[in-house]
Amino acid sequence: MPTTHDQPRVPAHLTGIEDAVPGLAEHRAVTTLLNPRRGNPNEGQSSIGGPLRWPGDEPWPVCEDSHEDWLGVWDEADTHPLTHFGDVWTVRLAFANWNDVSEAILDKLRRYVTVAEVREAGPVPLIPVAQLRRQDVPDLPWPDDADLFQLLWCPMEHGSGGPAPVVRWRKAAEISGWGRADNPFAVADRRYVPWPCVLEPVRTVEYLPDAPGIAAALGSWSPLAPAWKAGGLRWWRTSEPECCDAPMLLTLTIGPGTPEAWFGAVPEEPDPAGVELGPGNNFALWRCAGDPAHVRLERALRHALPTIDASVTVPERLARAEEEIPGLAAHRGVATMLRPRPGEPGVRENSIGGPLLWPAHEPWPTCSEDHEAWLEFEANSPYPDGLPLDEMRGPIPLLPIAQLFRGDVPGFTGPDEADVMQVLWCPISHHMALWCPKVSVRWRRAAEITQVLEHPPTPPGMAGPYLPRPSLLSPERVVEYDAWGVPEGIRQEEIDWYEDGEKLGGFAGWSLSDPHPVHCACGSDVQLLMCIHGYDIDVTIGRGYSLWIWSCTTSWDHPVQTSMQ
Ligand SMILES: [Zn+2]
Numbered sequence: 001m002p003t004t005h006d007q008p009r010v011p012a013h014l015t016g017i018e019d020a021v022p023g024l025a026e027h028r029a030v031t032t033l034l035n036p037r038r039g040n041p042n043e044g045q046s047s048i049g050g051p052l053r054w055p056g057d058e059p060w061p062v063c064e065d066s067h068e069d070w071l072g073v074w075d076e077a078d079t080h081p082l083t084h085f086g087d088v089w090t091v092r093l094a095f096a097n098w099n100d101v102s103e104a105i106l107d108k109l110r111r112y113v114t115v116a117e118v119r120e121a122g123p124v125p126l127i128p129v130a131q132l133r134r135q136d137v138p139d140l141p142w143p144d145d146a147d148l149f150q151l152l153w154c155p156m157e158h159g160s161g162g163p164a165p166v167v168r169w170r171k172a173a174e175i176s177g178w179g180r181a182d183n184p185f186a187v188a189d190r191r192y193v194p195w196p197c198v199l200e201p202v203r204t205v206e207y208l209p210d211a212p213g214i215a216a217a218l219g220s221w222s223p224l225a226p227a228w229k230a231g232g233l234r235w236w237r238t239s240e241p242e243c244c245d246a247p248m249l250l251t252l253t254i255g256p257g258t259p260e261a262w263f264g265a266v267p268e269e270p271d272p273a274g275v276e277l278g279p280g281n282n283f284a285l286w287r288c289a290g291d292p293a294h295v296r297l298e299r300a301l302r303h304a305l306p307t308i309d310a311s312v313t314v315p316e317r318l319a320r321a322e323e324e325i326p327g328l329a330a331h332r333g334v335a336t337m338l339r340p341r342p343g344e345p346g347v348r349e350n351s352i353g354g355p356l357l358w359p360a361h362e363p364w365p366t367c368s369e370d371h372e373a374w375l376e377f378e379a380n381s382p383y384p385d386g387l388p389l390d391e392m393r394g395p396i397p398l399l400p401i402a403q404l405f406r407g408d409v410p411g412f413t414g415p416d417e418a419d420v421m422q423v424l425w426c427p428i429s430h431h432m433a434l435w436c437p438k439v440s441v442r443w444r445r446a447a448e449i450t451q452v453l454e455h456p457p458t459p460p461g462m463a464g465p466y467l468p469r470p471s472l473l474s475p476e477r478v479v480e481y482d483a484w485g486v487p488e489g490i491r492q493e494e495i496d497w498y499e500d501g502e503k504l505g506g507f508a509g510w511s512l513s514d515p516h517p518v519h520c521a522c523g524s525d526v527q528l529l530m531c532i533h534g535y536d537i538d539v540t541i542g543r544g545y546s547l548w549i550w551s552c553t554t555s556w557d558h559p560v561q562t563s564m565q
């Protein structure tokens with residue numbers, strides 16, 4: 001456990017950065033990463049989702065809100081959006097020491113309850129979220145006379161969405177007796193109920209992302225330490241709330257993330273505490289500088305929320321969705337639909353299945369992974385495709401899939417210095433269970449390519465399902481919503497929240513399996529780079545699914561991840 005005397009640990013990507021960027025030291029902050037590990041914390045320990053050391057003479061707090069703003073939305077609906085708390089909790093305890101139990105599996109075990117049952121259950125007791133001891137977590141903005149911090153919240157939706165927090169700042173030595181916790185009947189979202197975790201706090205340093213010179217020095221590395229963290233700096237685009245006429249103090253940042261990823265290692269479990277308000281969001285808990293009991297919980301985006309302007313199409317079916325569904329706006333995204341149409345694209349055009357702007361001197365990439373499983377399957381197939389299997393035993397040249405230019409495609413993301421994105425794949429089913437091709441992404445500067453490779457090698461005998469029809473593109477930006485991020489009840493509705501088709505950015509649909517988090521091999525979060533749907537380009541992914549391509553949020557150089565839905 002750290003003490004106030006522990007020196008903060010500096011991650012490799014920030015080592016020496018103050019020498020490289022003059023004046024940066026002023027924008028440095030120290031924070032305590034809570035570093036949760038699933039386990040069985042007791043009342044005396046610092047914990048997330050553990051039992052609180054509660055005074056015997058103090059009633060357990062209940063939420064004052066009637067929650068009717070939110071419950072009312074469901075009166076007319078056939079779905080029962082809330083989950084029985086006892087079920088969630090039983091599962092949490094039963095699997096407390098398992099790191100690899102995914103929420104998707106647990107999804108099968110839950111019971112929904114009706115709005116009527118929730119009303120009947122009456123006032124909602126709060127649930128323990130965190131208990132922190134001053135000697136373990138020195139960087140929380142402690143009031144002078146406190147050495148124990150307790151955070152509880154009401155696991156219903158409030159105001160613009162999210163739980164309602166209550167805190168206690170205590171002196172541990174003054175607590176007498178043993179107060180009993182009460183449990184709520186239901187929760188609005190399972191992800192508001194933390195997995196019980198013990199903490200192994202680590203102090204670290206971080207820098208203001210707006211500090212002059214830092215973006216250039218760090219490239220795509222983050223200057224901000226991940227959640228859960230105490231004190232430190234606010235995440236992207238979080239407002240700075242005020243209370244009692246003064247700015248509030250950032251107390252806790254809550255969300256997925258682990259110290260391992262921050263320090264360059266691969267985490268055992270990317271999100272041990274399992275509290276999240278949809279991909280892309282953290283929670284920030286602020287406390288009043290005057291009265292530390294005044295707190296506010298806000299969404300702190302891990303990415304900027306896109307605005308809807310004249311350049312963005314809002315599909316008819318979603319035109320009134322934000323007005324009608326409280327909190328939905330926070331889950332808004334904009335995808336760039338590529339809208340392919342058959343054509344003969346040139347090397348300096350946006351394309352799917354077209355020729356790539358490839359430097360003449362650069363070797364064409366090949367896939368030298370083991371294709372034996374597929375070759376054997378094909379050789380024994382009762383419906384042979386007539387492929388020259390013998391020629392397909394060596395390394396296979398990759399096939400161009402897409403080429404996009406930053407200037408022509410709104411929503412283009414990539415390394416700052418790149419203005420061309422090239423997607424290629426090995427046109428053989430890898431991962432036999434998934435039946436999808438292996439994807440590789442290249443980033444380039446168009447101006448640097450003067451001599452273009454004229455006759456790139458092609459894979460032998462390609463006529464299969466992974467050869468896209470050459471197509472020109474007419475990109476269009478379209479609003480969509482993160483169907484997995486919106487509160488659980490809402491996503492049961494029969495609305496198409498996202499677009500199907502060849503697209504850049506936006507959100508993944510989960511049609512084939514339950515949603516599950518995708519992570520880079522380095523342990524970082526990923527973002528959706530591109531989706532290949534296939535229908536409009538004569539490609540068949542699996543039995544007509546889509547291929548989702550994810551890029552690492554820590555480095556554009558890390559290999560992309562794929563999933564099929
Ligand atoms: Zn409440």
Ligand SMILES: [Zn+2]
Pocket residue numbers: 243244288289290291294
């Ligand atoms: Zn206040």
Ligand SMILES: [Zn+2]
Pocket residue numbers: 367368369371396426427428430438
């Ligand atoms: Zn391959």
Ligand SMILES: [Zn+2]
Pocket residue numbers: 520521522523524552553554555558
């Ligand atoms: Zn990565």
